[in-house]
Amino acid sequence: MNTELTNQLTELVGDHFSDQISEILKKYDITRKLLPSVNSNSKLLDSFLSAKKVEGKSVKTLKYYKSTLSKLLTTIKKTLKKITTDDLRNYLSDFQSQKNSSNVTIDNIRRIFSSFFSWLEDEDFIVKSPVRRIHKVKTTKVVKETLTDEELERLRESALSYRDRAIVEFLTSTGVRVGEIVNLNIDDIKLYDRSAIVLGKGSAEREVYFDARTKIHLQRYLSTRSDKNCALFVANKLPYNRLTIGTIESIIKKLGKKSSVHHVHPHKFRRTLATRAIDKGMPVEQVQKLLGHVRIDTTMHYAMVNQANVKISHRKYIG
DNA sequence: CGGGGAAACAATACGTCACA
DNA sequence: TGTGACGTATTGTTTCCCCG
Numbered sequence: 001m002n003t004e005l006t007n008q009l010t011e012l013v014g015d016h017f018s019d020q021i022s023e024i025l026k027k028y029d030i031t032r033k034l035l036p037s038v039n040s041n042s043k044l045l046d047s048f049l050s051a052k053k054v055e056g057k058s059v060k061t062l063k064y065y066k067s068t069l070s071k072l073l074t075t076i077k078k079t080l081k082k083i084t085t086d087d088l089r090n091y092l093s094d095f096q097s098q099k100n101s102s103n104v105t106i107d108n109i110r111r112i113f114s115s116f117f118s119w120l121e122d123e124d125f126i127v128k129s130p131v132r133r134i135h136k137v138k139t140t141k142v143v144k145e146t147l148t149d150e151e152l153e154r155l156r157e158s159a160l161s162y163r164d165r166a167i168v169e170f171l172t173s174t175g176v177r178v179g180e181i182v183n184l185n186i187d188d189i190k191l192y193d194r195s196a197i198v199l200g201k202g203s204a205e206r207e208v209y210f211d212a213r214t215k216i217h218l219q220r221y222l223s224t225r226s227d228k229n230c231a232l233f234v235a236n237k238l239p240y241n242r243l244t245i246g247t248i249e250s251i252i253k254k255l256g257k258k259s260s261v262h263h264v265h266p267h268k269f270r271r272t273l274a275t276r277a278i279d280k281g282m283p284v285e286q287v288q289k290l291l292g293h294v295r296i297d298t299t300m301h302y303a304m305v306n307q308a309n310v311k312i313s314h315r316k317y318i319g
Numbered sequence: 320c321g322g323g324g325a326a327a328c329a330a331t332a333c334g335t336c337a338c339a
Numbered sequence: 340t341g342t343g344a345c346g347t348a349t350t351g352t353t354t355c356c357c358c359g
Contacts (some may be wrong), residue, residue, distance in 0.1 A: 074328085111322070111323065111324090112323095114322085114323085115322095115323070116326090177327075177328090178328080179326080265328075265329070266328085267328065267329095
C-alpha cells in the first residue's frame with residue numbers, strides 16, 4: 001500500500017525525492033485502500049448503477065449494465081467527459097468485428113450506453129450525451145428454423161425413458177416455454193379434457209391443450225412415479241427434485257444428438273407448433289391465445305416464416 | 320411505432336454424487 | 340477411477356413486453 005503511494009508520488013516529483021517521500025509516509029499509519037477520486041469514471045458508473053437500483057431495476061439488468069459499461073471504460077481510456085460519438089462508434093464497430101456479434105447485440109450495447117450517458121447528461125456531469133447521435137442499429141429479421149415431421153419423429157423415438165418421451169410430446173403438442181414447463185405441477189394437468197394451466201411470463205395464467213398421444217405418455221410416466229413431489233417433471237434420481245430449465249434443455253439437446261437433429265432446443269418446439277398452426281390455417285388470434293402472446297405482431301413473426309401459405313391465401317382470396 | 324427494461328434462451332464450464 | 344445424470348454459475352444473445 002505504502003509503496004504504491006510512494007511510487008505514484010515519486011513519479012510526480014521526480015526520483016531524487018523518493019527516499020524522503022517514503023520516510024514521510026512511514027510516519028503515518030496508512031491502512032485505507034486507495035479511494036477513487038471524485039468524479040472518476042468508476043465512481044460515476046457506481047452512482048449510475050445505484051440510481052438505477054433505486055428506480056427498481058432488477059439485479060440482472062444492473063449486472064448487465066455494469067459489465068457492459070466497465071468493458072467500455074477499460075477499453076476507452078478516457079475521462080467520461082471526453083468520450084465522443086466517434087469513440088463510441090468505433091468501439092461498437094470494433095466490438096462487432098471482433099466478436100462477430102449480431103446487430104441485435106450491438107444495439108443492446110448501444111441502448112445501455114444511451115441509458116448511461118443520458119443519465120450523465122441529466123445529472124449535469126456532461127453537456128450532451130454522445131450517444132444521442134448514434135441511431136438504432138438496423139436489425140435484419142432472420143427466418144427461424146422449425147422442426148420437420150421427420151425430425152420430430154426421430155426425436156420421439158430417441159426418447160427412451162417415459163419421462164423424456166412425455167417431455168417431448170408435451171413440448172410438441174402444447175408449445176409451452178421451458179420456463180413454463182418446469183413450473184408445472186401435476187395438479188395443473190387436466191387429463192380428462194387434455195388441457196393444462198401454465199403460468200407464463202409476467203405471471204399470466206393461460207390454458208394450453210395437448211393431444212391424445214401426449215395424454216397417454218403423460219399417464220404412462222406418471223404411473224411410474226414413486227415420489228411425493230408435486231412437480232410434473234422431476235429428476236429420476238433421489239431426491240427427485242423438480243427439473244430445472246437447464247436440465248430440460250440438456251435432455252432435449254441430448255435427444256437431438258442421439259437422433260442427429262441439429263440445433264434442437266425447447267423453444268424450437270414452440271416455433272414449430274406456431275408455424276404449423278398458422279400454415280394449416282388457424283387464425284392468428286387463436287394462435288396468439290395459445291402461445292400466450294400479449295401482442296399479435298409477436299405471433300405474426302411466426303406467420304411470416306412460411307412464404308408458401310401467403311401463396312395459398314393469395315390463390316384462395318385473390319387469385 | 321421505437322426506446323428501454325426484464326426475462327428467456329444459449330453456450331459453456333464446472334461441481335457433486337452415486338455407481339460400476 | 341471413470342462415467343452418467345443432475346445441478347449451478349456465468350456470460351453472452353435473443354425475445355418479449357410495456358409505455359409514451
